[in-house]
Amino acid sequence: MDRYHRQTLLPSIGPKGQQAIGASRVLIVGVGALGCGVADLLARAGVGTIRLVDRDIVDHTNLQRQVLYCQEDANEHRAKAVAAAQRLRNVNPDITIEPHVADVTAANISSLAESCDVLIDGLDNLDTRYLVNDLAVRDGKPYVYGGAVGTEGMVMPILPVRCEGPVQWDMPTGCLRCVFPEPPPPGTLPTCDTAGVLGPSVSVVSAHQAAIVMSLLIGRTGTELDRTMHAIDPWAGESRRIALPDPRPDCPCCGAGVYEWLEGGRGKTAAVLCGRHAVQIHPHNAAAIHLPTLAVRLVDHGDVRHDDHVLRCTLPDDVTLTVFTDGRAMISTNDLAVARRLYDTHIGS
Ligand SMILES: [Zn+2]
Incomplete structure (x- = not known):
């Protein structure tokens, strides 16, 4: 029986949805805890091409939550993108995995994202998130934000004002800068390395991200999509949803079309x-x-x-x-x- 049988049984996916998933290409920016979780689910779901970008190597402290890596990857100091690709090819040899060992910057992000239908956040820093947001808005591609520190994580879909790729939507959301107009100063936010992070919290966020990506790929982009900023804390057993703002006319990025991280030297x-x-x-x-x-x-x-x-x-x-x-x-x-x-x-x- 077809390996996707249990998924195509779902009426909202069906054979047509599976075909769309198989024909799609996604970019995962950062293959840490979130990127590993999303990549694993999307490879199993049969996403046709998964491009992975990460600048880092596998470290023993990653193994607590970064589900694609094993002890040997850490012992051998393997590049994350390469180790993840190897693992994912074993999970599903029928799809294409493209690993890139690179630091994502304004100079290379356009070519890394080329021909990808959805941009997926597996990042550990805000600067690169603002860069991905700039690219998503400029090129009319959806951006699925995810983040987790401590025991809480947050996920949201960003659907820019214009849509230019194969994923289409009628109702745009505000962009990252509509929600958080400016990043806080360096040194003020906790990071996983300074505050710690709980494995189950990143898993729950990456699972939500993967569900949003699959929805987008099959055209489930209307009211049935979870269009909220969803904060989840599985340790406290709490979650909250905050409605995403509409695109703000005074937003420098999606309102005025000024892409400060991509073109203006921010970061x-x-x-x-x-x-x-x-x-x-x-x-x-x-x-x-x-x-x-x-x-x-x-x-x-x-x-x-x-x-x-x-x-x-x-x-x-x-x-x-x-x-x-x-x-x-x-x-x-x-x-x-x-x-x-x-x-x-x-x-x-
Ligand atoms: Zn905006």
């Missing part, structure tokens, strides 16, 4: 400092960082010292983060992707 600039074995990360939302607060967050992660102007944290693998009050940081590595990852996970964005 972080990362540059290798020649001869210094260091990368400088410079965020452009130059709100001041409160170094004593950051020091408290980092105290479990390494040796932290700070004065009024500079904070230095030496991590266990001897990488040093030097953070200034304007959010700028110097990180003692020559690898841009490693530096950006350390910034996002230890300082946040």
